Amino acid sequence: MELTGAQIVVQCLKDEGVEFIFGYPGGAVLHLYDALFHQEDVKHILVRHEQGATHAADGYARATGKPGVVLVTSGPGATNAVTGIATAHLDSIPMVVISGQVATPVIGSDAFQEVDMVGITRPCVKHNFLIKDIKDIAETFKKAFHVATTGRPGPVVIDVPKDITDPNIKIPYKYPKKVSMRSYNPVVKGHKGQIKKAVALLLSAKKPMIYAGGGVILGGASKQLTELTRLLGYPITNTLMGLGGFPATDKHFIGMLGMHGTYEANMGMHESDVIIAIGARFDDRVTGKLTEFCPYAKIIHIDIDPASIAKNVKVDIPIVGEVKPVLETMIALLKEGKNKPNKKALATWWEQIATWQALDSFAYDRDSEFIKPQYVVEQLYEVTKGDAFITSDVGQHQMFAAQFYHFDKPRRWINSGGLGTMGFGLPAAIGVKLAHPKADVACITGEASIQMCIQELSTALQFKTPVKIINLNNGYMGMVRQWQEFSYNSRYSHSYMDTIPEFVKLAEAYGHVGMRIEKPEDVRPALEEAFAMKDRTVFMDFMTDRTENVYPMIEAGKGHHDMRLRVAPGTPIDRELA
């Protein structure tokens, strides 16, 4: 079979089983777009901005576990994709981004729409390639998908100069069956001796904590994590990225930890004597002040990436390997072994945790005359029966979503945890909806974040991806405002917008349904109405309490035990806002 470079690219995508490609055409990729035109296997989703393409592909990848695929043109098309590539990189999301490049003879001459995409993306990809010969296309694509999806996943960029896809040059095509890279062999199984030591340490614990992150979800190890936790009977906390990796409604789950985690999870970490970190990377938003992090604990750390181990926190028993096989080995050892967890100590530990739980650190004023953002998320949880795919943007609404939507299944909670990219939620929701057309998909956002990628409302109409947008509109960049209130003596420097658009009209202009909800009693009926409209995208603009803050909070530079809690529930809020 003789194919042109452009046809080879499309054929590689077919051979990789790619369903969707998210992209935006331009000069350098016209040959590629022409090749896409002649086939129907790979469906192209035309976004309205390249950032949207990367986030949509990212949402698709997070919801399915399959790599998201993006196609953008050279120059501005490529640079617009960078934020989304970095977003995927920090959360280890498998993605393959094909960027057009100017023709090889003019590379380096500051040609029209030329940027050094390989150079620009080098620090925010797992790997990248510049294809210089049509003969290298198939092998490069095979490698790119292999690298993106194995080991610790991540985005891979393939820069394709225009002349490589020249319609007049054809060569025989064969997609490699296997890929072998002498420089890339990720470890799969953990070291058995280390795992044995870890099990012994776990069983010796009096105040154990299981701290599980996004690696559990990426590694498809939720089942194993659940089994291990129940077998041990230990308390478990999830990171923001790990939510859904363990069922939130299970009695062992004590909530998210970190900056806006529960009092019990953070105090549990602080007082613990043995911590097992599973697919988590001791991010600064989790650990707080490193010198005060878990002062009494011995730490076991399971991670596929050796560089994650001992990066921020020194660990006692490192285990490099995929989470799933390591947990399977642990479970088998626990079942075989004679030693069991210390029941008496554990009962005392759970009693201690119960006293922390009694504080009810997420409590908020339920009698407020204003719509509380927490209340909206709670109602959303009930209306969708806890089974929706929830994407979010970044800020207070993201934390409220993480705190109040209880995820029982993996891959349901889709947010930009590492990079914290505002504008992520809507395009990600479109990607999720394409992957799961029958599922409820909601994007929890705020009036600031949503405007960063609002143009994708148009994509949602064209490709019939009816998602529900839950806009928690408090007229502020809420998280910025909260920090300014706490740390800058309420000087609300540029954290509010005087000219917020009328979202109902905006949604209607894009061909969708718009709703504005102003009273607490209207929240539930509005959500029910919106979710009953299965085939419509509904923009729900909730006018929420402008003064609400996310509690508890570990302020920057403080330890887990030093949390800022809400004043006693029900205390009237008399803060003056600008």
Add this chain to the structure above:
Amino acid sequence: MRHIISILIENEAGALSRVAGLFSARGYNIESLTVAPTEDETLSRMTLVTAGNEQIIEQITKQLHKLIDVVKLIDLADSVHIERELMLLKVKTTDETREEIKRMCDIFRGKIIDVTSKSYVVEMTGPSDKLDAFIAAINNDSIIEVVRSGPTGISRGENGLRL
């Protein structure tokens, strides 16, 4: 502490910038870097001198390993090793100093490889501190130019860094 990291890396365009970019992005310090293809043309060997505490060096080696193009690496500081640096040094000469510089060169086992009526070029190899000592021994005013390759190194004994 000073470490010499020896790296086998795919001899591909951009491989060097991946290593250099890693160091600048993560705020590690590169004291020197030498690179050249090996007897196997698909591989380059890089010798990188850096400094840092144990934790930083551990991260540097792990992060280098993580680069897809890096095939193998060792920290030579972990074992007994030999290191050498090449220096080319151009000095002003006069009738009075010519003999003295020649003698210094012999003491340091350097070679004079270019001679004009007003200058010498001295070639010298050795551990970096020997080269430092030679520079210190020469009158600073007479030095025209110093070119140093940065250290490169190899472990002692029968084991080697190869595929």
